[in-house]
Amino acid sequence: MDSLVLCLFVILLVASAGDTSAAEDVPWSQNYVILYGQEHIQLLNQEKECQISIDQISGSGFRSLKTFNSGFFGIRMKLPNKDTTGIITTFYLRSHTENHDELDFEFLGTNETQPYLLHTNVFTNGKGDREERIALWFDPTEDFHDYQLLWNQHQVVWFVDGTPIRVFKNNANIGVGYPVQAMQIEATIWSGSWAGEPNWSQAPFQAHYQRFEIDGCSAQNNTIASSECNSPTFSWNGEKYWNLDSQQQRAYGNVRQKYLVYDYCSVGSKPPPECQNNQLNYP
Numbered sequence: 001m002d003s004l005v006l007c008l009f010v011i012l013l014v015a016s017a018g019d020t021s022a023a024e025d026v027p028w029s030q031n032y033v034i035l036y037g038q039e040h041i042q043l044l045n046q047e048k049e050c051q052i053s054i055d056q057i058s059g060s061g062f063r064s065l066k067t068f069n070s071g072f073f074g075i076r077m078k079l080p081n082k083d084t085t086g087i088i089t090t091f092y093l094r095s096h097t098e099n100h101d102e103l104d105f106e107f108l109g110t111n112e113t114q115p116y117l118l119h120t121n122v123f124t125n126g127k128g129d130r131e132e133r134i135a136l137w138f139d140p141t142e143d144f145h146d147y148q149l150l151w152n153q154h155q156v157v158w159f160v161d162g163t164p165i166r167v168f169k170n171n172a173n174i175g176v177g178y179p180v181q182a183m184q185i186e187a188t189i190w191s192g193s194w195a196g197e198p199n200w201s202q203a204p205f206q207a208h209y210q211r212f213e214i215d216g217c218s219a220q221n222n223t224i225a226s227s228e229c230n231s232p233t234f235s236w237n238g239e240k241y242w243n244l245d246s247q248q249q250r251a252y253g254n255v256r257q258k259y260l261v262y263d264y265c266s267v268g269s270k271p272p273p274e275c276q277n278n279q280l281n282y283p
C-alpha cells in the first residue's frame with residue numbers, strides 16, 4: 001500500500017514538474033500571502049491575477065507561504081507603463097536569515113530617454129555585489145512575459161520567456177559562495193532613491209502578476225530532509241538541468257552579445273573567481 005502510494009506520488013510529481021512552461025492556473029492565495037502594503041494589493045480574475053502598486057504613501061508586495069530548497073520558479077509579469085523613473089518592480093528568492101541568500105530579478109524604471117533595464121543579482125551568505133543588467137528586446141509593459149529562476153545544486157539560471165539571460169554556476173569547489181539556504185519567493189514594487197526620483201504625479205504605478213503555481217521543493221518544518229530537495233525525483237535536479245544545452249548556450253551567447261549592458265565581471269582589475277568559470281562555459 002505505502003509503496004503504491006509513494007509510486008503514484010513520484011509519477012505525479014515527475015509528470016507535473018516536467019512541464020514547467022505550462023501556464024498553470026492556481027489561485028494566488030493557494031501559494032502566496034501579503035508581504036506588505038495590503039491596501040495596495042488587488043486580486044483580480046478569481047485570483048488568477050494580482051496587481052501590486054505604489055504611490056507616495058506606500059509600496060506593496062507578496063511572498064510565498066512556504067520556503068524552498070530547490071526548484072524551477074516562474075511567474076508572469078507586466079510592468080507599469082508610465083514614466084517609472086525611480087520605481088523598481090521585482091521577483092526574487094530570498095532567505096530571511098542574518099547572512100542571507102538571494103536571487104533577484106529587478107526591473108529598473110523607465111522614461112523617455114531610458115528603456116526598462118533588467119537588473120539581476122546574487123547574494124550568498126550576505127554577500128552581493130554581483131550585478132548584471134540587460135536591456136530587454138521587447139516592451140515589458142505591453143504584455144505579460146515569463147520570468148523564471150532555476151535553482152539546483154549545479155547552477156542558477158535566470159530565464160526570460162524561456163531564454164537564459166544569466167547563469168551562476170556552483171563554484172563552491174573553488175571557494176565561491178552558492179545559495180543553499182531555504183528561500184521564499186517575493187514580488188514587490190518599491191522606490192529606491194538610488195534609482196532616481198519618481199514623478200509621483202503619475203502615481204499609482206501598477207504591476208501585474210499571473211501564474212501562481214510553484215514548482216519547488218520545500219523542506220520547511222522538517223516535512224522532508226532538506227537534502228531530499230536535491231533528489232533527481234524533482235525534474236529540475238535532473239542531469240538535463242545541470243548545464244545549458246547547446247541550443248540554450250547559443251541563445252545565451254546571443255543575449256550577452258546583444259543585450260548585456262553591465263556585468264560586474266567586466267569591472268575592476270581583478271574579477272572574482274566565478275567570472276572566469278562562468279564565461280569559459282558560455283563564450
Ligand SMILES: *[C@@H]1O[C@H](CO)[C@@H](O)[C@H](O)[C@H]1NC(C)=O
Nearest residue numbers: 085086110111113114195196
Ligand atoms: C530618466 O531615467 C534616467 C535613469 O534613471 C535618469 O537619469 C533621468 O533623469 C530620467 N529622465 C527624466 C526626464 O526623468
Ligand SMILES: *[C@@H]1O[C@H](CO)[C@@H](O)[C@H](O)[C@H]1NC(C)=O
Nearest residue numbers: 083111198199200201202203
Ligand atoms: C511628471 O508627470 C506629469 C504628468 O504626466 C508631467 O506633466 C510632468 O512634466 C512630469 N514631470 C517630470 C519632471 O517629468
Ligand SMILES: *[C@@H]1O[C@H](CO)[C@@H](O)[C@H](O)[C@H]1NC(C)=O
Nearest residue numbers: 065066067218220221222223
Ligand atoms: C511551519 O511551522 C510554523 C510554526 O511552527 C507555522 O506557522 C507554519 O505555518 C508552518 N509552515 C508550513 C508550510 O507548514
